[in-house]
Amino acid sequence: MKLRKASALAATVLALSLTATACGSSDDDNGGSGSGSGGGGGDKITVGIKYDQPGLGLKTPDGSYAGLDVDVATYIAGELGYEPGDINFVESPSAERENLLKRGDVDFIVATYSITxxxxxxxxxxxxxxxxxxxxxxxxxxxxxxxxEINDLTLCSVAGSTPAQNIKDNVAPDAQLLELATYSECLGGLENGTVDALTTDDVILAGYAAQDQYQGKFKLAGLDMTDEFYGVGVQKDSELREQINTAIQKMIDEGKWDEAIEKNVGPSGYVSEGAPEITETN
Structure with missing residues (x-):
C-alpha cells in the first residue's frame, strides 16, 4: 500500500488553510436568511442545500444551482405551490443544518442529510x-x-457530518481525522498529499471525482462502509413532513426521480440502487 500516515495533524491543518481557496464556500454565499414560512402560503420559500457538492447541490459560477438535491427540492416546492423563481436557496453546512431548522431560517433542507x-x-x-x-x-x-487499513491513514471529512462521526466512533478510531467546513476544502489536501483520503458518502465522492479538474486523479476505494438514507429535514412536528412525503412519492411514481438521477448522478458513472421506501411518517 502506497499510503502514509501524516506525522503531524497540525501541519496538515496549516497546509490546507493555505491551499483551500475558491472551491470552498464562504459566508458571503448564503444569500440571506430564510422565511421559515413553508406550506405554500407565502410569496417565497427558503430551502437549505449544499453549495459545493457536484451532482447533488452545487452553486455554479453564474449564481444558479444544480444537482439532485436541487431538483428534488424544486419538485417538492412545486408541489407546495411555489414556482422555481420563488425558491430562495440557502447554504446549509453539515454542522449548521439543525440550527437552521430550529431557528426557522429555512422551511426545509435537502442537503445529503442522513437520517439518524x-x-x-x-x-x-x-x-x-x-x-x-x-x-x-x-x-x-x-x-x-x-x-x-483506515486506522493507518490521515482522513479529511466535514465537521458535523455523519461520516466524520462514524469514522471516530465505529470504523477507524485510531485514524487521524481532519474536520473542515466543506468537502471542497478537503480536496486540496488529497490532491497535494497532505491527507490520504476524503471520507463521505459514495455518491458525493463520485461527483467530485467526475469533475473536469479532477478526472484521472482520484477514485473510490469501494468499501461501502454504511447505508446512508438521505431525508428532507423539517422542524419538529412540522405539517410539511406529510406534504413532502407525498411530493417525493409522486416524483418517484411519475418517473421524475429516475430522470433526476440520470441527469445529475449518471454522468459520474455512479449506479443508483433505486428509490427507497418512504419510512419517515411519524
Missing amino acids: DTRKEQVDFAGPYFVAHQDLLIRVDDEVNSVD
Whole structure:
C-alpha cells in the first residue's frame, strides 16, 4: 500500500488553510436568511442545500444551482405551490443544518442529510429519497483494500457530518481525522498529499471525482462502509413532513426521480440502487 500516515495533524491543518481557496464556500454565499414560512402560503420559500457538492447541490459560477438535491427540492416546492423563481436557496453546512431548522431560517433542507436517531431528537425528516454508502476517495495510484487499513491513514471529512462521526466512533478510531467546513476544502489536501483520503458518502465522492479538474486523479476505494438514507429535514412536528412525503412519492411514481438521477448522478458513472421506501411518517 502506497499510503502514509501524516506525522503531524497540525501541519496538515496549516497546509490546507493555505491551499483551500475558491472551491470552498464562504459566508458571503448564503444569500440571506430564510422565511421559515413553508406550506405554500407565502410569496417565497427558503430551502437549505449544499453549495459545493457536484451532482447533488452545487452553486455554479453564474449564481444558479444544480444537482439532485436541487431538483428534488424544486419538485417538492412545486408541489407546495411555489414556482422555481420563488425558491430562495440557502447554504446549509453539515454542522449548521439543525440550527437552521430550529431557528426557522429555512422551511426545509435537502442537503445529503442522513437520517439518524441523534438528529431526530432535534428535527424531523421526510423521506428518505436516496440511499448512499460511506466510502473513501483516494488518489488513483493508491489502494485501500480493507476497513482495517483506515486506522493507518490521515482522513479529511466535514465537521458535523455523519461520516466524520462514524469514522471516530465505529470504523477507524485510531485514524487521524481532519474536520473542515466543506468537502471542497478537503480536496486540496488529497490532491497535494497532505491527507490520504476524503471520507463521505459514495455518491458525493463520485461527483467530485467526475469533475473536469479532477478526472484521472482520484477514485473510490469501494468499501461501502454504511447505508446512508438521505431525508428532507423539517422542524419538529412540522405539517410539511406529510406534504413532502407525498411530493417525493409522486416524483418517484411519475418517473421524475429516475430522470433526476440520470441527469445529475449518471454522468459520474455512479449506479443508483433505486428509490427507497418512504419510512419517515411519524
